[in-house]
Amino acid sequence: MKENSRDSKSGKKAAAPSDNVLLQTVEQYKREREILLALSSDLTKVRDKNDLILLFKKRIKGLFYISHTIVTLIDYKDATYTPFLLDNDGSPIRSHQRYQEMVHSRFPLNEPFIQSVLHAAAPISFLLEDIMNEPQSPPFLRVNYEKGVKEILMATLMKEEKAMGFLHVYTDKPGGFSTEFRSIINGIIPQISSAVSNIIKNEELLKEEEEKSFLLDFSSEIATVRTKEGLARAVQGALHKLNPSGGFVIRRINEDKKALSPYVHDLSKTHDKKILTALENSVFPINDGIQNRILNSAIPMLFNTEREIQRSPDSAYLQYWKQMGMENFAGIRLRNGETNLGILLLDLDDINVKLLKGICAQVSIAMANIMANEQITKTQEEQSFLLDFSKDITRVRTRLDLQKAIFTVLDKTMHTQLAMIRVIDDDGIHLSSFMYDRSLFPNTKGTFDDMVAIRITVEETYTAQVLASEEGLMFNVEEELKNGNAYATLWKTTGLKxxxxxxxxxxxxxxxxxxxxxxRLSPLLVKGICAQISIAIANIQANEQLDGYKKKLEVENDYLKEQIKTIYNFSEIIGSGEAMQKVYRLISLVADSNTSVLVTGETGTGKELIARAIHNASPRKEKLMVKVNCAALPASLIESELFGHERGAFTGAVDRRIGKFELANNSTLFLDEIGELPLDAQAKLLRVIQERELERIGGKQTIKLDVRLIAATNRNLEEEIKAGRFRADLYFRLNVFPIHLPPLRQRLEDIEPLTNFFIQKYARSTGRKIRSISPRVMHKLRSYTWPGNVRELEHLVERSILLSEDGKIEDIYIPENAAEDQQNPALLLNRSLDEVERSYIIETLKRCAGKISGAGSAAEVLKIPGNTLHSKMKKLGIYKSDYFS
Known part of the structure; x- marks a missing residue:
């Protein structure tokens, strides 16, 4: 019994410590839970930074021993984190000389210290003396250590599973962060993250509301603005709220669109009259490296004055601003719809893009309204004047009437002097004097008359600039004199600027x-007058040229009818063999260009069809391709046919004739059988090709041409050159891009589709129904050498269709005496008899599709027995791979 008592007593003594630990754990858990609930409740009430600072200062400091707490936020744009919430009153480092530096610093995210915080799964603490001297450690660690702080606890603030910042907790006691404190911080970190996120959102909303209120007040004030003075007051009042000590300048784009002039400004930062006068009266070129950048930017831009002086030394106003103490300035374009009105320049160190864009939108509207009001009266007067001038112009019938009307309106109404009107000639290149005022230059008769007599071209420097402009150009007389403009000396004598x-x-x-x-001239007035003058001149020219256009249309109409009759009757090119595929590739390569093409090949191979294919695949396909058969032209009429002639140019020239080159302008000219052209005609053709211009026979006017040339011949032009019958220089001009059409005997794979095409074509035109063609006929077609090529095949098929009686072509007429081999005999001289015989048998087998004996076979073509042919093939070493693939 006693032993059991001792055991029992001993057991109670052993269990007592475990019960105490459990009791303490439960009490600690309850305390932590109560603290967490209280802090969580407090965090839900946080609305701004002060609420959160008070939470740290009073609640958390009242429970645990800490020196101070701050919050930093991450900026992912530049991979840094910056102070957001500071305990300025309770921080022990506020008296440190580097405190302000720390407050405004941006600390890098990629250094080891903060990376270890980001990768920690829970709040993590560091002894400052252990980490502050590590490479790349942030300087705020040393600053805190120097003010007695010993340890830092860091926790990552998360938003939507992404780090948005950090909680920094400091203590001046090493090991001052208890397990309970760490647990509490770990428990409330989500609520702190939410509180910080809400503070940021509330600050953004408050800022947006303030900006909206500001813009609403500014909009109400600027809506009443009607003058430049009112605009200056409204803008000054608004911008002084953003920067009370700053100034602003509004510049307006000048009418010439090349410079800007001051419109309204507030430069109260300086009292230097010299600077003010210079800034108020100067004109600033748009393309100065600053203003053009602002006008091309959809958002406000921030500039550093010193840096821009180095980049844009020609911008004189930058030097003035430097003297006024403007270190930085913002530039925003003023834009009404799609039109740039000018720019707004502000003395600012920071940019609120949204706010400034709102201000500029209102300023742009007010500025546009003011400018519109200034123009209303003037525009109404100009429109009334243009209406009266239009009525006068409608009565103009001659040049004299037009001159009288123009001189009256320019001199009496606009105080302007007409110097010259030039009109573009029919060739589209030259300009001739149409009208001028000789009285403008009374003392320069010889010089002025010489200039009037000159036929300038549209490429003349000043004329080209004017024709390329939309609204015309203004030339300052003094500047043109300095630039060496020969006309400016005459302009100077009038005394006008x-x-x-x-x-x-x-x-x-x-x-x-x-x-x-x-x-000075009003752009609207000048533009309206020029429009009326243009119509009057066009009407006068139209009456003078009506007969010429009518005759040209008649010639083109006759030629079109002729072409319709003779147009090539192939609806498409037939042939898909390797030889024709090369031709197709060459066509596709050259079609889009303006390169001259020389099509060569035997007669009947379809050279004109290739020319039409090139034309139809080119950008010129919308216009008619003009064809000239050089072999069909009499020598006496070649020049007239190609280049045209004027009435009376020679006996029988009773009317003007438009030549084929002129007719093919902006289109394609096909010179068929170019090898038949006489030498004297070749020389004239070469000149036209080189100069890209011509003169009709008996004419004096030079006609510019844009003609794409395609030539064709069945002759060997290189041999013709050696024989002296063709010019080498013309050959090189034409042979820029040669295309050789293979003869039909080299296109055996195309014989069957060509035959079927011609059968369908002529069966339809003759009313015959052809159901089939015998294999024997096809073998005969393939074994024939086709000296007449595709044209000969077409004629043979047409004849066979007419001879067929039962809807089947059983036979076809092949000329018995046709040459079996078109090969040049000179090529055979260096070959043995066996080599010649072997090549001939192989070629014959290829044409007969490898058939050795029987109907349509090689033996039948060679007129020897099949066994004999077998023996010869064995003797000469001819295998199936030599003739059949």
């Missing part, structure tokens, strides 16, 4: 240029 040059257009077509001297 500017020469205005405008294109005369009807629709989108340039018909000439008008040159007027004045000090």
């Amino acid at each position: 500017n020469m205005y040059a405008l294109p005369l257009r009807v629709g989108d077509k340039n018909i000439g240029t008008i040159w007027m001297l004045a000090n």
Whole structure:
């Protein structure tokens, strides 16, 4: 019994410590739970930074011993983290000399210290003396250590499973972060993350509301603006709220679209009258490296004055701004719809893009309204004047009437002097004097008359610039004198400052240029007058040229009818063998270009068909391809046929004739049988090809041409050159891109599809129904050498269809005496008899599709027994691989 008592007593003594530990654990858990619940409840009430700072200062500091707490946020754009929430009052480092530096620093994310925090699964602590001297460690560790802080606890703040920042907790006691504290922090980190996220969102909403309120007030104020002075006051009041000590400048784009001038400004930062005068009265080129960048940017831009002085030394206003103390400035374009009105320049160190865009939108509208109001009266007057001028122009019938109307309106109404009107000639290249005021230059008779007599071209420097412009150009007389403009010396004698040059257009077509001297002209008025003058000149020219156009249309109509009768009757090219595939590839390569093409090949191979295929695949396919058969032209008429002639140029030339080259302008000219052209005609043809221009026989006008040449011949032009019958220089001009058409005997695989095509064609035209063609006939077709090529095959098929009686072609007529071999005998001289015989048998077997004996066989073509042919093949070493693949 006693022993059992001792055991029992001993058992109680052993169990007592375990019960105490369990009790303490339960109590600790309950305390932690109560703290977590209380802190979580407090965190749900956090709305701004002050709420969260108070939570750290009063609640957490009241429970645990810590020195201070801060929150930093991650900026992923530049991979840094920066202070967001600071305990300025309770921080022991606030008296440190580097405190302000730490507050405004951006610390890199890629250094080891912060990376270890990011990869930690729970809050992690560090002794400062252990880590502050590590490479790349952030300087705030040493700053805290120097103010007595010993240890730091770091925890990552998460948002949507992505790190958004860090909680920094500091203590001046080593080992000051208990297990309970770490557990508490780990428990409330999600709530702290949510609280920080809510604070950020609330601050953004508050900022947006403030910006909206600001823009609403500014919009209400600027809606009443009607003058530049009112605009200056409204903008000044608004921008001073953003930067009370800053200034601004609004510049407006000038009418010439090349420079900007001051519109309204506030430069109260300086009292230097010299600087103010320079900035108020200067004109600033758009392309100065700053203004053009602002006008091309959809968002505000921030500039550093010193850096821009180095980049754009020609921008004089930068030096003035430097003297005024403007270190940085913002630039925003002012834009109404799609039109740039000018730019706004601000003395600012930071940019709120959304706010500035809102301000500029309102400023742009007000500026556009002011400018529109300024133009309303002037525009109404100009429109009334243009209406009256239009009525006068409608009565113009002659050049004299037009000159009188123009001189009256320019001199009396616009105080402008007409210098010259030039119109574009029929050739589209030269311009001739149409109208000018000789009285403008009374003391320069010889010089002015010489200039008037010159036929300039559309490529002349000043004329080309004017014709290429939309609204015309203005030439300053003094500047042109400095640039060496030969005309400027005449302009200077009038005493007027500017020469205005405008294109005369009807629709989108340039018909000439008008040159007027004045000090200043209204763009709207000048444009309206020029439109009326353009119509009047076009009407006068139309009446003068009507007969010429009518005759040309008659010639083109006759030629079109002729071409319809003689158009090639192939609807498509037949042939898919290797030889024709090479031809197709060459066609595809050259079709899109303007390169001259020389098509060679035996007669009947379809050279014209290839020419039409090139034309139809080219950008010129919408226009008619003009064909000239050089072999069919009499020698006496070749030049007239190709180049045309004027009335009376020679006996029998009773009317003007448009030549084939002129008719093929902007299209393709096909010169068939070019090898038949006489030598004298070749020389003239070469000149036209080289110069790309011609003169009709008996004519003086040079006609520019844009003609794509395709020539064809069945002759060997190189042999013709050696024989002196063809010019080498013309050959090289034509033979830029040669295409050789293989003879039909080299296209055995194409004989069957060609035969079927011709059977369908002529069966349809003759009304016969052809159901089939015998294999014997096809063998005969393949074994024939076809000296007449595709044309000969077509004629033989047509004849066979007419001879067929039962809907089947059983036989076909093959000329008995046709040459069996077209090979050049000179090529056989260096070969033995066995070699010649072997090659001939192989070629015959190929044409007969490998058939040795029987109907349509090689033995039948060679007129020897099949056994004899077998023996010869064995003797000469002819195998199936030599003739059949």
